Amino acid sequence: MNAILRPADHDATPDTAAPSRQTIQAAVAQACRQVAPLWPLAHFVAVNPFLGLTHLPFAEAAQQVAASEGARITPTRRFYAEAIARGEVTHADLADALRHTTPGPLRPASVAEFKQCLIEPHDPRGNALPTVLALSATLRGHDDEALADAQLAQWAAAHYDQGQAMWASPWRALGAYAAWREQALLDRRPELAGWRGFRAAVRALPAQAEALIAEAVDALALPADALPRYFARLLATLGGWAGHARYRDWQDELQGGPGGELAELLAVRLAWELIALRRGGADGRLALAWTGARERLVEHGRDPRRLRAFVIDEIAQRAYETAWQRAFAAQLAASATPAADAATRAPVQAAFCIDVRSEVFRRALEAVLPGAQTLGFAGFFGMPIQFVPFGHDTGRAQCPALLAPPLTMHEHPKHAGADECASRLDRLRARNLRGAGWQAFKRAAVASFAFVESVGLVYAARLLLDGFGLVKHAPHGRTRDNMETALPPPDVRLELATNLLRGMSLTDRFARLVLLAGHGASSTNNPYASGLDCGACGGHSGDANARLAARVLNDVAVRGGLAARGIAIPADTVFVAGLHDTTTDALTLYDRDAVPASHADDLARLEQALAEAGAITRAERAARLGLDASPEGLRALLARSQDWSQTRPEWGLAGCAAFIAAPREATRTLDLGGRAFLHNYAWEQDPEGRVLEQIMSAPMVVASWINLQYYASSVDNDAFGSGNKTLHNVVAGVGVMEGAGGHLRSGLPWQSVSDGTSLVHEPRRLTAVLAAPTEAIDRVLARQAGVRELVEHGWLHLFALPPGGNGSLQRRCSDGRWERFA
Incomplete structure (x- = not known):
């Protein structure tokens, strides 16, 4: 918050000269940069709605949002007062938040004065600047x-x-x-x-x-x-x-x-x-x-005293977050386990997306398969591709929104020659053309009456079957097991494989079977279906990326190149791809026919463990959804994915609060409740800090985007969310409006963050923990100005878990200092 107390400029004389063409262009560009992009529903991804304001300290940005949108970016003061009254936020938390606010006229002198300020009403909603x-x-x-x-x-x-x-x-x-x-x-x-x-x-x-x-x-x-x-x-x-x-x-x-x-x-x-x-x-x-x-x-904005109300709100928000961080830090301090014996080979290694929903499944898998090692990495598995499904002329970007995919991969039938592929492609395109004509007939203004008269009863039967969950819908955006893509050129394969393995700190001690598990979500009649899929895969399921990664890592030539670079994969190690359906918690394996007979027992053991882990995960998720773990409750949980009237097929990433880049030993004994993004990282394998920089500038930033979208949709859904899901109408195939009119809405529906009576997503800015020396983290921040702004301007909290630190966290302050966090 240092910058909120910059020297006042309210005494400066405004320039009354007519703005020049260059000045106007610069002002247009500045205003446009403050708008966060809104991805279409077909590949909806979470975006930080304050993306264009992160160059400002949090309180200044709050004031600017109030002026431009008449919206708030912190909860109401009553919200904080109730947390204090419950004892959830203590005097120590408030004192700590005050201490981390720059001294000056905007900061209360004591906790008592702060509590008095908190009583004063402050609601910026509806107070936008005039037009x-x-x-x-x-x-x-x-x-x-x-x-x-x-x-x-x-x-x-x-x-x-x-x-x-x-x-x-x-x-x-x-x-x-x-x-x-x-x-x-x-x-x-x-x-x-x-x-x-x-x-x-x-x-x-x-x-x-x-x-x-x-x-x-x-x-x-x-x-x-x-x-x-x-x-x-x-x-x-x-x-x-x-x-x-x-x-x-x-x-x-x-x-x-x-x-x-x-x-x-x-x-x-x-x-x-x-x-x-x-x-x-x-x-x-x-x-x-x-x-x-x-x-x-x-x-507006010339008098810094106007900032005081927003500074008070941020102090309260910081105290609310500090209270949670203390309990979280205590968990981490008590959780460290010894690294696995180097002489013991894991029965299986399973890499999942860092998505918070994977944390629950990983815990369950480790519990049912003793010795199994799970890892976390961005769910596109380092395969930034434009994926073109068979029968389509255009593709979809299967990589984080921060990237432009450099590779285009076309899907084709397995084990089929050119003539057979061409024949099947012609038949599929003809079927697609007939389907497009049928859809056009259904939607036509005049033909719709004839449509209802002629085939309405057929659709009535379909609706009845749908209503009882008797129709199985094709999962959103999945690949087919009888299809595959060509491999990239050999040199590209080697680079992809190297970056993937080093990026998730898996460079030795490979198991006989290594699973790469992407994720996606099954739901029907859900405009926001892609928002439940993998954000790292551009709002699509991650099976195409996982399957390509497994094929690349199984390639003999790639393994030879990796060995020359110091990454020796044993000849008996086999990579297999899978997809975790986060709505049903079933994990499907792909390309099983490519797994040699020598690994049949390993594969069977893995599949059994995955089924048991899925059952444990479903029981845990059922409780969050208000269902019990009885057979009836679990059947109801599975039915949500096929229920076209269901507004909450799952909770998605609601509750996300932390990002941890560390060896799994640092968190293996913890139940993080599906609230943490878990990225594998071993500092010892990254002495130059290159992987650390990649993690801080990409996965950590994306996690912050997700966290802040859920945060904003919880704090002020009218401004940053999309309102009531039951009133949504899809507009232009791009987004939704609420009801029969109005502008396009942005953000998440209210049903994604609330159970109808209370918030399921508690609005906290992301807490990021990096298992690395503070000096190495500072070197990255010095090079990455955008990441440094997120940290120093209060958009996320950064902690270090230094090697040999006995589990004690170091917190980075806004002025660049590190301090021990008790």
């Missing part, structure tokens, strides 16, 4: 803002449609602003709603987005330093459409492009502001009101 449309609506008594929102939402749904609509927008090939302008020139709805002359006003607007923005800035007479704040406010009014446009920019930038979609969308929203301002020109009240609003935009 011209909002002022116009207030003065005219007619909700112009709602009219603009409705028109923009309907236009955006058509412009960004992914094939859901029967009639595509004729202007989709144009930029967003040009497309909106063409449609608005024909749209009579604003005029029917009382906005006379709307189309003529649109016709008078510049044809280019950049020119429109410049003209609007001039008319609004905003000084340069207020532009980013005002632009951010306008983007916030667009809801999830701004996030979708930022996602499109994100994908363009990953490929080396310039982006620009969100800037176009900002121009659309500015056009409404400009038209509203000109419309009110004859009435001096709007001009006068805008003058006062402009002063508020200029002055």
Whole structure:
């Protein structure tokens, strides 16, 4: 929190000169960077909704979110007061949080003063900075803002449609602003709603987005330093459409492009502001009101004393998190177990995704198969691929959202020649074409009546079977065991294998059988199905990656290259791929036909252990879902994956609170309750800290994204979540709206974080623990500015478990110091 007490600039004289073209462009870019990308439902991945604000300390970001969105990024003060009253947060926790707040006028002098401050009401929701449309609506008594929102939402749904609509927008090939302008020139709805002359006003607007923005800035007479704040406010009014446009920019930038979609969308929203301002020109009240609003935009944030309320909230949040960290640290201190005897070979090694749901299954597997070693690694297993399923022309990115997949892998039938593959491909494409025609007939505006009359009874039967769980739905995004992909070139295979094994610190003492278990989730009638799949695989199940990794590591040439690099895999070690279904906790093995007969007993023993571990995991998960472990309760648990009325097929990553990169010995005896991301890491094998840097800059950051999305959806679901799942309607194949209208929603449904009466996901920022020397961690932070901002600005808590430290944690402070954490 150091930066929240920077020298005050409220006495500085604002620059009243008209902003230059370069200044306006910089302000647009700054506002656009503050918008977090929103991935489409087909590959929905968790994203830090404050991604564009991590360059700011947490309290400053809270103030900025309040100004731009009228939202909060901490729980209510009543939430903290109740935690203190329960004794969950102690005087010591509050004192510790105060001590880690920079001294100055914003910080209470004592715990007693802090508690007094906590009594004062502070709710930033609904207090966003003004817009011209909002002022116009207030003065005219007619909700112009709602009219603009409705028109923009309907236009955006058509412009960004992914094939859901029967009639595509004729202007989709144009930029967003040009497309909106063409449609608005024909749209009579604003005029029917009382906005006379709307189309003529649109016709008078510049044809280019950049020119429109410049003209609007001039008319609004905003000084340069207020532009980013005002632009951010306008983007916030667009809801999830701004996030979708930022996602499109994100994908363009990953490929080396310039982006620009969100800037176009900002121009659309500015056009409404400009038209509203000109419309009110004859009435001096709007001009006068805008003058006062402009002063508020200029002055907002100049007085650091306004930060005090947000600083109080952050102190309370830090104390709430410290209370949990003390219990967590005590667990870790008591948990360390001796490393396995180097002379003893594990019966099996099983690598799982670091996903918190894997922690439960790993514990169960270790319990039923004595001596088994489980490991954690990002679920794409170091295979950053664009996976093209058989019969498809386009693929899906099966890698973390931070990456652009460099490899494209096409699926094809196993053991089939070129002619047979071509024949099967032709048949499959013909079937897909017939299916697409059938879907189009069902959705057609006129044909729908004939559809219901002719085949409605057939679908009624299907609905009844679905309702009783008698129809088995194809799992989301899975590969097929009779299919495979070609292997990458030999040199690429070797690099992939080297990075994978070193990345999860598995470079010696290999078992005879090594399982690589990706994960995915089975559910039906669930727009957010991909959000339950593997985030490391881009919102898809991880079986394609696991299967490719197993084939690469079983390759004889790869093993020869690995041996030359000091990684000797025994000749009798066999890698096998699997998929953990996190909704049913069944673990399916793939490519069993590739496992030699010499390992038949090993495979049978593994499959038996996996079945027993799945049963233990289901019993634990049933309790979290309010079910008992009786046969009836467990049947109900399994039925959730096929129940099309089920709003909570599973809890996903709700409860995620910690990230641990350490040898498994550091956590093996712990029951972490499915709350921790577990990444294998052995400092002794990484003296130069290269793997540590990869972990801190990729998996740890992704874990923080997930944690902060669940956090934000719990703290203020109206602003950062998607509301009530039972009211969702899928829009444009991109996202959901809540009910029959409104903008695209972002974030998680309320049912993903609450059981209906209380929060299941307790809002805590991520606690990251790295089993490495503090000096090595500091070297990484010095090189990785983005990660350093997350730590020093309070977006995650960083702890070290130094080698030989007897289990005691070291906490990194915001000023760069390390201190012992008792």
